[in-house]
Amino acid sequence: MQQQWTKEAILEIYNKPLMELLYEAATVHRKYHNPLEVQISTLLSIKTGGCPEDCGYCPQAARYHTDIETNDLMSVSQVKAQALRAKSNGSSRLCMGAAWRNIQNNDEFDQVLEMVKTVNELEMEVCCTLGMMTEDQANRLADAGLYAYNHNLDSSEEHYKEIISTREYGDRLKTIDNANKAGISVCSGGIIGMGESDADRCSMLEILANMSPQPKSVPINALVAVEGTPLEEQEPVPIWDMARMVATTRIVIPKAVVRLSAGRTDMSDEGQALCYMAGASSIFAGDKLLTTPNPDISEDKKLFKILGLQPKAPFVDGDQPVSNDRYKECMSTKGNVKWNRPGHKIERNEAAKARAKVARKGA
Numbered sequence: 001m002q003q004q005w006t007k008e009a010i011l012e013i014y015n016k017p018l019m020e021l022l023y024e025a026a027t028v029h030r031k032y033h034n035p036l037e038v039q040i041s042t043l044l045s046i047k048t049g050g051c052p053e054d055c056g057y058c059p060q061a062a063r064y065h066t067d068i069e070t071n072d073l074m075s076v077s078q079v080k081a082q083a084l085r086a087k088s089n090g091s092s093r094l095c096m097g098a099a100w101r102n103i104q105n106n107d108e109f110d111q112v113l114e115m116v117k118t119v120n121e122l123e124m125e126v127c128c129t130l131g132m133m134t135e136d137q138a139n140r141l142a143d144a145g146l147y148a149y150n151h152n153l154d155s156s157e158e159h160y161k162e163i164i165s166t167r168e169y170g171d172r173l174k175t176i177d178n179a180n181k182a183g184i185s186v187c188s189g190g191i192i193g194m195g196e197s198d199a200d201r202c203s204m205l206e207i208l209a210n211m212s213p214q215p216k217s218v219p220i221n222a223l224v225a226v227e228g229t230p231l232e233e234q235e236p237v238p239i240w241d242m243a244r245m246v247a248t249t250r251i252v253i254p255k256a257v258v259r260l261s262a263g264r265t266d267m268s269d270e271g272q273a274l275c276y277m278a279g280a281s282s283i284f285a286g287d288k289l290l291t292t293p294n295p296d297i298s299e300d301k302k303l304f305k306i307l308g309l310q311p312k313a314p315f316v317d318g319d320q321p322v323s324n325d326r327y328k329e330c331m332s333t334k335g336n337v338k339w340n341r342p343g344h345k346i347e348r349n350e351a352a353k354a355r356a357k358v359a360r361k362g363a
């Protein structure tokens with residue numbers, strides 16, 4: 001039977017003397033994985049900016065005044081070219097992100113399904129992160145050949161309310177459940193450095209660790225504090241916190257790929273090495289995440305050589321999905337789900353919105 005975790009037990013692990021924590025995490029890492037293999041995933045923003053949500057960390061929310069270039073949905077041929085480029089650079093997975101609140105049953109979704117089929121046929125693991133998703137939509141994505149779906153919890157349920165008001169934590173859990181029911185590998189993690197406490201971090205891990213099945217992949221992002229967002233003035237996350245978070249995740253979700261995600265441009269080589277030691281087994285590669293910078297692939301290759309790491313092949317942890325034409329038939333008769341919007345507003349988000357308005361007038 002799967003071990004049940006309490007927040008207190010996870011906090012106890014998180015607060016161990018760092019050297020003990022690292023040793024324990026490295027031991028668990030070796031038990032379940034080849035510690036010299038790192039999964040390389042490339043992010044591709046297939047639709048950028050203009051999102052109606054108010055996620056306080058996100059440069060793609062339309063209501064904040066950030067300096068990003070917005071783009072409509074990419075074509076299938078553009079995606080194929082980017083996927084081939086990523087594959088030739090050693091990526092085994094392509095993660096396509098769209099700045100959507102939720103998937104809609106329309107031509108754009110049909111186009112994404114074609115992208116999924118095309119990339120799956122290139123023998124790469126295909127991951128999507130498209131916002132909230134119904135069970136029907138999950139089934140269609142699975143039929144098209146989707147391997148994984150990324151949908152982060154981002155923080156504890158309590159802290160989530162301080163960061164986002166346009167949807168609820170329960171909405172996130174529902175989408176994760178829908179991915180699971182469709183047999184799609186779940187990728188879910190969070191962000192540290194958003195003003196949360198250690199208890200919030202461990203509370204998020206408690207929910208992830210008690211999921212059945214546990215997520216196959218857990219991204220740990222350090223907040224990229226983007227100018228114009230409500231979190232623009234957050235202090236950078238100390239590397240020690242990142243190593244603690246990675247190590248604790250490795251121990252409580254032992255079989256998952258733990259992904260050292262956003263924030264690597266601010267980490268030294270030694271800091272990243274510490275995270276690999278703590279059990280990180282994946283990175284996002286390429287000089288851009290979705291809209292913010294990421295280390296150049298040549299820097300990662302150099303560090304891999306120094307540390308003796310190598311890229312992991314695709315489909316080691318699960319079979320390649322077989323794309324079948326059922327994805328072309330929309331099974332939903334109900335149309336799009338109406339997601340409920342909580343009524344409360346977040347002062348910090350309102351302030352960023354007001355600043356954006358003034359800046360727009362001045363521009």
Ligand code: SAM
Binds near residue numbers: 152
């Ligand atoms: N719109 C979809 C959603 O929210 O699920 C998918 C795209 S969204 C950009 C994917 C994830 O990126 C978020 O859940 C969050 O964890 C991460 N993210 C966004 N902005 C970030 C930032 N400034 N720093 C760190 N992580 C960030």
Ligand code: DTB
Binds near residue numbers: 129221262292
């Ligand atoms: C995840 O956990 N981190 C990635 C991916 N999943 C989609 C996104 C990071 C985004 C960082 C901010 C940006 O580049 O816009």
Ligand code: SF4
Binds near residue numbers: 053055098099
């Ligand atoms: Fe939109 Fe996703 Fe950004 Fe939230 S995190 S504003 S849902 S793109």
